[in-house]
Amino acid sequence: MTHKGQGYRFDNDWTREHLETHTFQTTQTAITIPVDVEIRAEHLVLNLEKAKRILSNARTISIMNCSCRLKRGNCDAPLETCIDMNETAERNINEGISREITMEEALDVLEKTHEAGLVHMALGQGEFYEPGVINSICSCCSCCCSILSGVLRFGLTPYIITPQAFSVTDTSACIDCGICAERCQFGAREMINGSLSFNPNLCFGCGLCVSTCPTNAIRLIEKPTPVKQLHEGAHKLRYRGTC
Numbered sequence: 001m002t003h004k005g006q007g008y009r010f011d012n013d014w015t016r017e018h019l020e021t022h023t024f025q026t027t028q029t030a031i032t033i034p035v036d037v038e039i040r041a042e043h044l045v046l047n048l049e050k051a052k053r054i055l056s057n058a059r060t061i062s063i064m065n066c067s068c069r070l071k072r073g074n075c076d077a078p079l080e081t082c083i084d085m086n087e088t089a090e091r092n093i094n095e096g097i098s099r100e101i102t103m104e105e106a107l108d109v110l111e112k113t114h115e116a117g118l119v120h121m122a123l124g125q126g127e128f129y130e131p132g133v134i135n136s137i138c139s140c141c142s143c144c145c146s147i148l149s150g151v152l153r154f155g156l157t158p159y160i161i162t163p164q165a166f167s168v169t170d171t172s173a174c175i176d177c178g179i180c181a182e183r184c185q186f187g188a189r190e191m192i193n194g195s196l197s198f199n200p201n202l203c204f205g206c207g208l209c210v211s212t213c214p215t216n217a218i219r220l221i222e223k224p225t226p227v228k229q230l231h232e233g234a235h236k237l238r239y240r241g242t243c
Contacts, residue, residue, distance in 0.1 A: 055085070064097055118140060166221060
């Protein structure tokens with residue numbers, strides 16, 4: 001069970017210096033944006049169905065161990081979960097750092113990591129980056145992933161990640177079982193005195209809560225963001241050590 005509290009630090013954790021000089025500099029932005037918005041890199045929170053749709057268009061798929069969980073080891077989540085596609089996958093396969101898998105195997109990985117409570121993050125950057133093209137899907141936990149855990153450590157999640165969707169709960173159907181609170185990697189859901197408390201500002205539409213609600217009380221709603229706003233946000237959030 002990982003700790004999702006804002007500002008919580010693990011003994012074996014990412015340092016602010018590393019995040020400033022490596023993670024956020026490399027990623028440029030960590031905005032969950034539509035894939036047709038042209039900025040230098042995209043980092044999107046995906047629900048399971050969106051992740052499957054991206055994979056369905058790939059000609060080559062590879063998989064490798066999650067370097068973040070190997071390095072930090074703050075949970076026992078599955079390790080072989082980082083999926084690359086097309087040119088990125090072909091390069092990694094040729095260099096021997098990943099292995100090729102079929103579409104069916106990739107979909108099985110997504111299913112299993114979703115069941116394990118990991119957040120599907122889509123990434124487009126690096127040597128083969130093209131605006132609007134996603135070439136990697138990682139399955140992330142808030143205790144090890146450098147981007148996901150990093151923004152949570154310093155309370156930057158609402159400013160760096162912009163959701164594509166958000167969850168809505170039918171309170172008349174909710175039985176306050178707490179399963180969704182256990183599943184939420186962003187700390188948006190928690191149990192207080194036996195009742196569910198929900199902070200919509202920390203919800204990023206990953207869908208982990210939706211699939212396991214025993215009464216089907218939770219659903220996702222798409223949250224479109226104007227393209228102009230996303231472009232402006234991308235320029236403002238390029239990390240320059242201001243947070």
